[in-house]
Amino acid sequence: MSKGRLGIAIDVGTTTVALHLVDMQTGAKLATENSVNAQAPYGADVTSRIRFCAENGHEKLTSLIRAQLSSMILDVCAAARADSGKIENITIAANTVMQHLVAGFSPVAMGIAPFTPHSLFGKDLSVWEDLPISKNALVYYTPAISAYVGGDITAGLLAADFEDISEPAVFLDIGTNGEIVLKHEKTYYCCAAAAGPAFEGAEIAMGMAAQKGAIDHVTWDDGIKFSVIGADAPSGICGSGLLDTLAVLLDTGDVDKTGRLRCRDKYRLTTDEHDVYITAGDIRTLQLAKAAIAAGIQVLQHYAGISDADIETLALAGGFGSYMNTGSAARIGLFPKCLLPKAKAFGNTAGEGAAMTLYREDARSKLENIRANCEYIELSSMGFFNDKFIEEMYF
Secondary structure, X not given: OOOOOEEEEEEEOOOEEEEEEEEOOOOOEEEEEEEEOOOHHHOOOHHHHHHHHHHHOOHHHHHHHXXXXXXXXXXXXXXXXXXXXXXXXXXXXXXXXXXXHHHOOOOHHHHOOOOOOOOOOOEEEEOOOOOOOOOOOEEEEOOOOOOOOOHHHHHHXXXXXXXXXXXXXXXXXXXXXXXXXXXXXXXXXXXXXXXXXXXXXXXXXXXXXXXXOEEEEEEEOOOEEEEEOOOOOOOEEXXXXXXXXXXXXXHHOOEOOOOOEOOOOEEEOOOOOOOOEEEHHXXXXXXXXXXXXXXXXXXXXXXXXXXHHHOOEEEEEHHHHHHOOHHHHHHHOOOOHHHHHHEEEEEOHHHHHHHHHHHOOOHHXXXXXXXXXXXEOOOOOOHHHHHHHHHOOOO
């Protein structure tokens, strides 16, 4: 049983939620729980969640995520034999839409130009009713940059020590959304690329989250070879497996440089009763996602006035960034091949950054400094981005 000061650090992702019980003296994570976001049935990405709120109000989605967080807090406290009523500090790192929904604000204005958030956070708010912690507790939301570059990114940059990096560096968070940051000198150039949720297995014929039964890695050795998470037989394929499959099919010539799947509508990874396959439509979806990310990186380099060769660090954030094969990512052109030796996976940087605010005195000031030095670049109406996007559609 912990007797020290306790805090809760939460990464509210569009797809998954990660929650940590943190010892605020040592920074130790006493218990952790991960769960699928309870809002998931109402849309795979933030755009569909905003659409739901526009048609039905935001209250239902707010109620769902708040109830889920309450349950997760009780679970981690039970695991650590801690009294949840003594928790007085919570930090939430999330994309701007998720932050709005947890805080009880409508995200609808972020769905139409000029994409205006109700708040960019970076401050404490009172706890909401029925949260099973101290009634005197405060909830700190990490600062967001824009409607589509949120507090999960500033928290991630904090966790990846970008404030202490002096050479050009790229931070890439490919989840349900695709956020990119390029730090050059003291400026953080950032954008949100509309990559969609394909790399998390959504909107894919046999796609699934990285959970039991998912094909997570694929190779070629006189035929397709693959590994399955926690099971003997596969029931689908997750993002890292999709990435590997596309890289293999490009190497074997089953997919050409235009993204066409040769001579068939689907490619079967299995031939027995456990039929798992990737379709021509899946490949097109992945192609669109990779083109958006790759073009976004080029836009930031253009604004910063640097080339691929100038970049010294490629920081890969999030679950997908941690588990994907970086060689496969470079093979399909997700990022330039010359950055492959400079790529490093940092894991759940949003959750780690949230935890750091609970035990490091300088964390909040660093987060505010990151926000103050961010230059957000809107891609949706940019001709340069559109040109690069079309170029990057080729493998």
